Amino acid sequence: MxxxxxxxxxxxxxxxxxxxxxxxxxxxxxxxxxxxxxxxxxxxxxxxxxxxxxxxxxxxxxxxxxxxxxxxxxxxxxxxxxxxxxxxxxxxxxxxxVGHQMHREIMRCRSDVNATVHLHPNDVISFFAVMRWQEMEYVSNDTALVMGKPPCILGEGVNIELDVSAIRQCAHDTNCIVMPGHGITSFGRDLSEAFHRAVAFTAEITRLITSQCLSAATGKSVLYTSEEQVRQMYELGEQVIYGSQLK
Structure with missing residues (x-):
């Protein structure tokens, strides 16, 4: 040496x-x-x-x-x-x-991932504590473009910082892992991409909370983005968000 x-x-x-x-x-x-x-x-x-x-x-x-x-x-x-x-x-x-083993395991599973961001956003933790969603819905027409793949929402009590085994089962199918009651871990090819996915997901949760509060106050239903629109956004994200940078 x-x-x-x-x-x-x-x-x-x-x-x-x-x-x-x-x-x-x-x-x-x-x-x-x-x-x-x-x-x-x-x-x-x-x-x-x-x-x-x-x-x-x-x-x-x-x-x-x-x-x-x-x-x-x-x-x-x-x-x-x-x-x-x-x-x-x-x-x-x-x-x-101890949570570093989560970051390591994501990178070990995904050779294309070079950066991860782990956060405990107030709105995310509050939302999943009440709503207990297992699958994500959107009210915006841009968040899914940034995310690129559906978020993986883990079961209650699953802590991938302590037990990384669940990461191997979902890492290839998502760019953001949600631990209800704990927070989120987003990842990307570089830190900018991981950062944008973290803030985009958190912003979407804030929109959902606001939309549901307005719905309760007015009696009007929340208009969620359709499954087909979301699917198309996941598919088009690479072209729409990062297309100008691709060679």
Whole structure:
């Protein structure tokens, strides 16, 4: 193993090894602040994870924050890097929370997934605590385009942070896993995609709550998007949302 060298002044100040990818580290901080600005962070338990190939270690690694600090308060000194396969800590003072095994398992199951976002949004938890939906319905005509696939709504009490076995059964068929009473985990090819799916799903839940409150107040029924429209949106999402970026 070659001797580690500090890459630049910024790395030197942060005490980061030369192989640490500052662009990845800074993106976690940036998107953490974007989530905070949307009031989607609650205490220290939400997280972001990003997969990258590290030439120094010659393997795939995962960048994430360690346990005990909020994404809202996170700095480069609060980030950890772990081996994707072995979960060995390669950099950082502390390991991430136990929920990191959920992020790892999603990436292990989906080679196309390079980023995950885990949140505990108030509206999502409140909605599923009352409605107990097993399948998703929409009132908007755009959320399904962003999601790309139906969300996987787990049964009550299923915690994939503690038991990842359920991930293997649904990871290929969804881009967002919902744990009623706990929160959501969205994923994508990059952090931007995972972020947009997290905020789009949360926004849709807020629309559903508002629509149902208005329905109760006015006596008018909620107009949900038809199953056929939703199916078409899932199919067209790649072209409509990301088509200009495809080669």
């Amino acid at each position: 070659p001797e580690l060298k500090l890459a630049d002044t910024e790395s030197l100040k942060s005490g980061l090894p030369a192989w640490f990818d500052l662009a990845i580290g800074n993106s976690i901080l940036q998107y953490g602040q974007r989530l905070a600005a949307r009031q989607l962070l609650v205490n220290t338990l939400g997280n972001i994870a990003i997969r990258s190939h590290c030439p120094y270690w010659r393997r795939e690694v995962v960048y994430t924050k360690y346990r005990g600090v909020s994404l809202e308060e996170c700095g480069l000194e609060h980030l950890a890097v772990l081996d994707l396969q072995s979960n060995k800590l390669l950099h950082g003072r502390f390991r991430p929370s």
